[in-house]
Amino acid sequence: MGDIAKALQQIGGADLSGGGMFQGTRPEFVPKAPQGKKPAVVGKGRTPASTSGSGSNLVEGSFSARTYWATRTVISSDGLFAMEVKPVKKITFQTGGTLTLADPSA
Amino acid sequence: MNEIDSLTQPAGPLSQVTLWGHPYHGLVTAPGSTFTGTGTLDRGGGFFMDYRVPDSADAWAISLDGVPAVTRTSGEAAADAAVGFQWLDKVVVSGSAGQVYGKYPGSNAPRWYWRDAAGKVWCITVQNTGGGLFSDVQIEVRRFGVIGQAASVPRDHTLAHALAIDSTLWAAETAGGGIAIVPRICDIKPDGRAAIICVAAMHPSVFDAYGVATKTPWPFGFVEISLSTGGDGWPVPSLTTLRDNDATLGTRYSSASTSSSFTRVPVAPGTERYVGNLSSSLSEGVTGRILSVIYGSGGTPVDVTCSYTITTSLTENMAATYDSGGAFTHTQTHHDESAIDFSGSYAGAGFMSFAGAPNTDGVTDLVPLGDVLPPSGLTEKTAGELRQLAHSLAGSKDVQTAGLPDNTFSRVVPHAYTHRVFGQIVQSTDSIPPVFAFGTVHHPSGTTSGGASHSVVGTPPVYRSYNPITGTLSPRSAVPVCYV
Numbered sequence: 001m002g003d004i005a006k007a008l009q010q011i012g013g014a015d016l017s018g019g020g021m022f023q024g025t026r027p028e029f030v031p032k033a034p035q036g037k038k039p040a041v042v043g044k045g046r047t048p049a050s051t052s053g054s055g056s057n058l059v060e061g062s063f064s065a066r067t068y069w070a071t072r073t074v075i076s077s078d079g080l081f082a083m084e085v086k087p088v089k090k091i092t093f094q095t096g097g098t099l100t101l102a103d104p105s106a
Numbered sequence: 107m108n109e110i111d112s113l114t115q116p117a118g119p120l121s122q123v124t125l126w127g128h129p130y131h132g133l134v135t136a137p138g139s140t141f142t143g144t145g146t147l148d149r150g151g152g153f154f155m156d157y158r159v160p161d162s163a164d165a166w167a168i169s170l171d172g173v174p175a176v177t178r179t180s181g182e183a184a185a186d187a188a189v190g191f192q193w194l195d196k197v198v199v200s201g202s203a204g205q206v207y208g209k210y211p212g213s214n215a216p217r218w219y220w221r222d223a224a225g226k227v228w229c230i231t232v233q234n235t236g237g238g239l240f241s242d243v244q245i246e247v248r249r250f251g252v253i254g255q256a257a258s259v260p261r262d263h264t265l266a267h268a269l270a271i272d273s274t275l276w277a278a279e280t281a282g283g284g285i286a287i288v289p290r291i292c293d294i295k296p297d298g299r300a301a302i303i304c305v306a307a308m309h310p311s312v313f314d315a316y317g318v319a320t321k322t323p324w325p326f327g328f329v330e331i332s333l334s335t336g337g338d339g340w341p342v343p344s345l346t347t348l349r350d351n352d353a354t355l356g357t358r359y360s361s362a363s364t365s366s367s368f369t370r371v372p373v374a375p376g377t378e379r380y381v382g383n384l385s386s387s388l389s390e391g392v393t394g395r396i397l398s399v400i401y402g403s404g405g406t407p408v409d410v411t412c413s414y415t416i417t418t419s420l421t422e423n424m425a426a427t428y429d430s431g432g433a434f435t436h437t438q439t440h441h442d443e444s445a446i447d448f449s450g451s452y453a454g455a456g457f458m459s460f461a462g463a464p465n466t467d468g469v470t471d472l473v474p475l476g477d478v479l480p481p482s483g484l485t486e487k488t489a490g491e492l493r494q495l496a497h498s499l500a501g502s503k504d505v506q507t508a509g510l511p512d513n514t515f516s517r518v519v520p521h522a523y524t525h526r527v528f529g530q531i532v533q534s535t536d537s538i539p540p541v542f543a544f545g546t547v548h549h550p551s552g553t554t555s556g557g558a559s560h561s562v563v564g565t566p567p568v569y570r571s572y573n574p575i576t577g578t579l580s581p582r583s584a585v586p587v588c589y590v
Contacts, residue, residue, distance in 0.1 A: 073225065074123050075225075076127030077125045077127040078127055078194050078195060080206065080219060080250070081227075081253060082253065
């Protein structure tokens with residue numbers, strides 16, 4: 001079979017030798033049978049394989065697991081009032097992954 | 107909470123604090139719940155807007171050490187102005203009790219604030235110890251302004267002064283009742299490291315409807331409280347006597363001369379009658395009475411003084427009858443004042459100066475004698491008091507010239523808008539209700555006065571305050587005002 005014949009066969013040409021499509025003998029259209037409603041499903045995100053344990057990498061595992069940079073004092077604009085704050089240094093997620101934040105005083 | 111910073115936090119997650127504090131600064135006007143911020147808002151009472159009008163018009167701005175300057179972009183500045191905000195890198199202390207943010211500090215003891223080199227803010231309070239101020243000043247030092255920490259126990263310091271307050275004068279001022287001895291802040295150094303305090307007599311029962319004292323405290327003397335950091339990190343106050351009692355009173359002087367001319371008039375055998383005149387010429391005055399001491403350029407204490415002279419001439423028509431039995435009857439037939447004059451001045455090196463004498467146009471009186479206390483209107487009692495005043499001035503200590511208004515004797519009262527801004531010199535007598543006349547305001551050099559003057563009889567209707575940020579005087583107000 002030549003290249004053209006192969007191509008016609010791939011696109012639905014029924015018969016190249018019997019005067020088929022090229023001869024005005026187009027076959028009757030047969031519609032595809034209905035497949036019905038697609039059943040409902042619950043979608044799932046594509047989660048890469050965990051390195052350890054189970055859980056989400058966007059949910060903190062434990063507040064107490066946080067680590068902090070050195071305590072710094074934040075004062076009111078006039079300097080009269082002061083608050084001591086500890087900037088967060090690292091947060092550990094349930095998955096064991098971590099988020100490390102820069103030292104704001106650096 | 108075990109989630110990443112909750113969105114319920116006001117600043118949101120991972121936000122950065124830029125400015126916080128109290129951005130509401132401006133003129134507070136009685137009755138206390140009205141605050142006109144930068145001129146664009148009229149804030150009523152309510153949550154943290156419940157302003158209390160300070161009981162004096164004094165206001166100071168303190169730049170705490172190490173506090174960075176407030177910088178705003180043009181857009182931020184426009185937004186601030188739109189909502190009436192004024193972010194300051196200074197603490198505004200207002201009123202005799204040292205309010206901040208228009209909040210009552212819990213007592214009337216004057217106080218101010220200092221931030222040491224370690225960044226700790228301290229509240230320095232001058233205790234109202236009343237009679238104890240005769241010999242010393244008590245200072246309380248308290249850590250201030252740390253949010254989230256338990257209050258620390260304050261420390262008290264008793265600092266003896268050398269004001270050498272005359273005990274007779276002290277007793278005279280307090281014996282009449284209703285007279286309080288109070289410490290008053292006259293000025294605070296711009297960095298809060300020191301303050302000038304006067305020990306003063308004050309008429310605490312004379313307040314206006316808004317609780318503002320209408321009488322100028324009358325100083326016995328002035329001290330300076332300075333702060334340093336002790337070995338354990340707490341501030342240590344020290345006291346320096348700036349002006350003792352005698353220096354505060356200034357130079358007092360008086361002179362009196364009398365002459366008489368009588369004619370014998372025969373009446374009857376054994377009885378003689380004399381008629382004639384007894385004339386008195388009186389002059390009394392004070393030079394360099396210190397009203398306040400403030401920090402001048404370079405932090406040098408500068409005296410604000412008042413000087414005045416009152417002269418009066420009296421003529422009394424007298425009659426005396428002497429009978430043969432030895433009795434002598436003395437009768438005053440007429441009492442007249444031929445002249446009374448007054449001149450006074452305020453002065454403060456590098457600060458202000460003023461000199462004036464009475465006039466009678468009733469509008470621009472610098473001294474209201476010619477208007478509300480005309481010579482022809484003096485009663486005999488008043489004239490007698492003036493004479494007493496003059497005579498007592500010849501004594502060792504002159505109670506009445508250092509005294510308060512509304513006491514027994516005629517006196518000269520300088521009226522102060524603030525300890526830095528003085529208004530009118532007023533003469534007040536016991537027989538004539540206190541007169542408050544407001545002339546051209548005498549103010550720090552480099553500021554503007556505020557316009558035409560006028561005089562008013564009765565309860566003081568004019569209040570003004572000194573803006574410690576801009577250095578300008580507020581417009582005249584019929585109700586108390588003060589910057590916060």
